Amino acid sequence: MSELGFDEFMAARWTPLYRTAYLLTGDRHQAEDLLQDALARTCVRWSSIRDKGAADAYVRQAMVRQMTRQWPRRRREVPTEELPETAHAGGLDVRADHLDLWAEVRRLPPRMRATLVLRYVEDLTAEATARELGCSVGSVKSQTHHALRRLRAALPDLHPAALSAEEPS
Amino acid sequence: MSRTEIDTEIRTALAGIRDAVEAPPVDRIALQARVRAERRRRTTGRVAAALVSAAAVTVTAVGVSAVVRETPPPTTDVAAGPLATPAAVTGFALDGRLVVGTSGGYEKLRTPARTVLGVLDGVLTFLDREGGLWGVPVDGSGTTGPVRRLLPGVIDYSWQGTGVLTVQTQDGLLHAWRGGDAPWESRQSPTTDHLAAVDGGVWVESDSSGLTLRSGGLRKRLPRGGGVTGTDLVGGTLAYETFRALRFYDARTGELLARLPGQWGGRLTPDGAAYVGVGERLSLVDPRSGDRQEFTGPEGLDSLVWTSEDTFVGRDHGGGEGRVHVLWECGVESLSCERLYADPAGTLELAK
Numbered sequence: 001m002s003e004l005g006f007d008e009f010m011a012a013r014w015t016p017l018y019r020t021a022y023l024l025t026g027d028r029h030q031a032e033d034l035l036q037d038a039l040a041r042t043c044v045r046w047s048s049i050r051d052k053g054a055a056d057a058y059v060r061q062a063m064v065r066q067m068t069r070q071w072p073r074r075r076r077e078v079p080t081e082e083l084p085e086t087a088h089a090g091g092l093d094v095r096a097d098h099l100d101l102w103a104e105v106r107r108l109p110p111r112m113r114a115t116l117v118l119r120y121v122e123d124l125t126a127e128a129t130a131r132e133l134g135c136s137v138g139s140v141k142s143q144t145h146h147a148l149r150r151l152r153a154a155l156p157d158l159h160p161a162a163l164s165a166e167e168p169s
Numbered sequence: 170m171s172r173t174e175i176d177t178e179i180r181t182a183l184a185g186i187r188d189a190v191e192a193p194p195v196d197r198i199a200l201q202a203r204v205r206a207e208r209r210r211r212t213t214g215r216v217a218a219a220l221v222s223a224a225a226v227t228v229t230a231v232g233v234s235a236v237v238r239e240t241p242p243p244t245t246d247v248a249a250g251p252l253a254t255p256a257a258v259t260g261f262a263l264d265g266r267l268v269v270g271t272s273g274g275y276e277k278l279r280t281p282a283r284t285v286l287g288v289l290d291g292v293l294t295f296l297d298r299e300g301g302l303w304g305v306p307v308d309g310s311g312t313t314g315p316v317r318r319l320l321p322g323v324i325d326y327s328w329q330g331t332g333v334l335t336v337q338t339q340d341g342l343l344h345a346w347r348g349g350d351a352p353w354e355s356r357q358s359p360t361t362d363h364l365a366a367v368d369g370g371v372w373v374e375s376d377s378s379g380l381t382l383r384s385g386g387l388r389k390r391l392p393r394g395g396g397v398t399g400t401d402l403v404g405g406t407l408a409y410e411t412f413r414a415l416r417f418y419d420a421r422t423g424e425l426l427a428r429l430p431g432q433w434g435g436r437l438t439p440d441g442a443a444y445v446g447v448g449e450r451l452s453l454v455d456p457r458s459g460d461r462q463e464f465t466g467p468e469g470l471d472s473l474v475w476t477s478e479d480t481f482v483g484r485d486h487g488g489g490e491g492r493v494h495v496l497w498e499c500g501v502e503s504l505s506c507e508r509l510y511a512d513p514a515g516t517l518e519l520a521k
Contacts, residue, residue, distance in 0.1 A: 006396045007375065007379075007397065010195065010200075014192060014195050015192040018193070019187045019188070019190050020187070022186075022187070022190045023183060023187055028190075028193075032193060032196070036196070036200050036203050037203060039200060039203075040200060040203035040206070043200075043204045043207075043398070044204060044207045046395070046396050047395045093189050094182075094185040094186055094189050095182075095185065097182075098181070098185050099186075101182045102183070102186045116179070116183070117183065120179045120180045120183055121180065121184060121187060
């Protein structure tokens with residue numbers, strides 16, 4: 001069986017990886033930039049990735065680490081009441097309360113947002129999340145705790161009890 | 170609400186958002202440029218380490234950032250600016266806005282720009298990040314006219330800076346333009362697969378398992394070489410870059426003309442008679458023999474754009490984002506390059 005080629009991998013995985021990038025950044029253009037950077041690094045190292053089946057995780061980790069380390073320094077995120085792409089976020093065909101929740105998730109700092117995405121969407125354990133983020137398990141738990149607390153403060157009427165926990169099971 | 174319900178609530182919300190987001194088509198132009206930049210960054214990083222350990226580097230202030238990649242990013246309080254005026258009209262993006270350089274100096278326009286294609290019959294053409302193709306007339310004195318949109322929805326292009334510009338739009342159509350007041354000529358793509366390169370009736374198509382050169386009745390499968398990083402098709406010559414080698418083919422017969430080992434990134438000259446690219450250093454390569462000559466000036470450039478039959482500009486991105494970007498202009502005849510513009514903020518971009 002021939003080895004999976006990079007083009008083949010990218011063609012198959014572009015859409016799901018883009019969606020992950022969108023959750024990580026909360027912005028379409030930044031998501032595309034982030035994914036392209038990660039894919040470029042993956043492409044250059046493709047021949048050295050032994051388990052091509054794990055390439056997805058390789059790209060995801062590259063995105064997570066770049067976003068949580070490089071982008072905050074480069075872009076200097078400034079808290080603001082106005083979110084970019086409000087029209088786009090409003091245009092998503094999802095429940096209104098989920099859009100409210102998403103709007104608040106997008107306001108979280110990149111590392112907190114990444115922690116939520118890895119734990120709640122990618123379904124990683126705290127240990128695996130820590131490995132992806134390159135931090136301690138304690139930091140993951142702390143980030144999760146603070147993220148939920150912020151969401152709870154921002155959305156007291158959404159599901160008062162829903163955001164009171166500190167850890168996903 | 171139980172913990173399980175809480176988890177489900179957040180998971181459901183984020184998964185719903187994820188699934189509702191429509192992914193854009195792959196911007197292969199941008200991706201290819203990033204691959205080249207990344208490959209170049211890795212190569213120059215190794216070169217820099219060797220040079221530093223030998224303690225044999227004497228360079229100018231700009232050169233330090235261009236060669237020694239491990240130094241901290243420079244602050245942006247160093248004024249960006251011109252170092253020399255170009256021999257031919259040159260466009261580039263600075264902080265996402267178009268800059269037009271002529272023998273009279275540099276004009277910063279407010280127009281958003283992402284990828285600069287070059288000048289066609291007096292019109293500097295460029296793409297914005299949404300795939301809109303734009304043109305701005307530039308006369309001999311460097312005066313620019315009104316910016317106008319030429320085409321929306323461009324996903325790829327094929328052009329060597331002279332002759333006919335061919336672009337592909339999201340609907341799969343190919344559009345050819347000779348510049349100026351000439352009308353656009355549209356036609357169906359010759360293939361339902363992704364079009365990697367096209368030059369008249371010759372093209373390279375890409376499917377999930379690799380690339381194929383097509384010309385008349387010719388259907389030649391190209392070697393994968395560990396992964397394809399670039400293709401350029403001009404004047405009956407195909408330059409084919411993979412992780413392992415740079416290959417040149419006679420595009421009409423499929424005959425392999427020459428093979429140079431290693432990773433390369435570059436472009437054929439406007440007539441297809443030569444290739445300019447970076448292997449270990451910036452070189453001019455004869456596609457028929459593989460003979461090469463090195464340029465004097467930068468070790469490596471990316472984002473090459475032809476500004477005349479024998480002149481091109483390229484960017485030394487200094488090793489990555491946030492580093493000093495330097496725009497160089499090089500002559501094929503002289504095999505030499507000159508610095509045109511330094512951007513300490515590291516936002517200067519040319520072709521993607």
